[in-house]
Amino acid sequence: MYEAIVIGVSAGGLAALTAIIPELPGNYQLSVLIVQHQVADASDFLSEYLNEKSSITVQEAIPGEKVLPGNVYIGPPNYHLLVEKNRRISLSVDSKVNYSIPSIDVLFESAADAYQKKLVGVILTGANSDGSQGLKKIKKAGGLTIVQDPVTAEMPEMPKAAINATTVDHILTLRKITQFLKSLSHE
């Protein structure tokens, strides 16, 4: 029923993503798009690192590329990551949004337009409020919203901001989020 998952994460993200992504099976049926706030001159370390640890394919997002099931795409540093209605990746070097490029709101809002009800939005640990407006838009478009339980997050601000901005369907620990995302593939 769901076609794609978008994940937004900031401070504490490496550990959180390492808890989730390697647990997804190689034949996972959904596409996963991730914005992790990174320093401007970061390399593509994150995608290489996660790919090594995972059976699902993890790669840095390339503009124009078709978003496929069973693949994880990570927004490169210094570019906003967007997804088009035709399920292709777009990048932009527009101004920062919420002091961030890539910005979680930018990914989530474009994905809400593209996937509508078939989208799951996930906000994880972070020390700012990026992603809360994007999650709101996902909810409004009929998608499913998940936020990491702030009590268990390394940095609670971003999950809290998301919970305050919109109706969240599930507030879960990382372990529960992982189980939940895995279960989506078999429906």
Next chain:
Amino acid sequence: MEDNEIEDIEIDCLLEAISRCHGYEFRGYARASLKRRILNRMTQQGLTRISEMIPNILYDNESFDHFLTDMSISVTEMFRDPIVFKSIREAIIPKLKSYPRINVWHAGCATGEEPYSMAILLAEEGIISKARIYATDFNNKSLAKAEKGVYPIDGIQKFTRNYIKAGGKKSFADYYSAKYNSAKMKESLKNVITFANHNLMGDKVFAETHLVLCRNVLIYFKQSLQNQVLALIRDSLVNRGFLVLGDKETLQFSIVENDFEVFDKKMRIYRKKRNV
């Protein structure tokens, strides 16, 4: 009907209005980031519906100029991605030195930081006297800023760091004069740059070029417009001329892929083949 489907209709109408009234073909743009820009513009105008923007676009030229600016502004800086400029300096310039005339084209120059960087580079490599830099954009407001060559002083630190990383041979301060809160680029640089309005969405080749920089322009276009622009650039380049793209852009899968060889994969530098 869903809100987002209605918005799509509104954007289609808006783009149709722009195309027929002003001749700019934004329908060739990738939709997602174009939509973000349109929504930002709408909010700034105090409007709540995209379709409310249409009367302004049709009847108010100044408002349309403003719209163009908002659609075209991308973040830029002097010697952005310094390692690319270092590669241009070390790998491309030596190959251009034998030409009696060197034409460089910055396709989509925005507010001009990139062409000034190029002028500095050419000056330090001793070939500025036989060089001409064409800096083009479809946005007159950006071009006016570029032509002025005055930048806020707070950016200078970053520019200076980039300049050093790009292999700068002198002091970056040699190239501007500081006044109040701004830095004005030296006339000797400005004199080699021709700023001109050129619309990649429809205008033709205007000069024979040896080096083209078109960085982070194609990422905003759909494949068909990308191909159209790349063909234009190919036709402008001399045989064995160079093309530099943005660091996530590639010629792979484009219609000009076979007309170029990869010169430096990591730096996104391509070289036109001999008999294209």
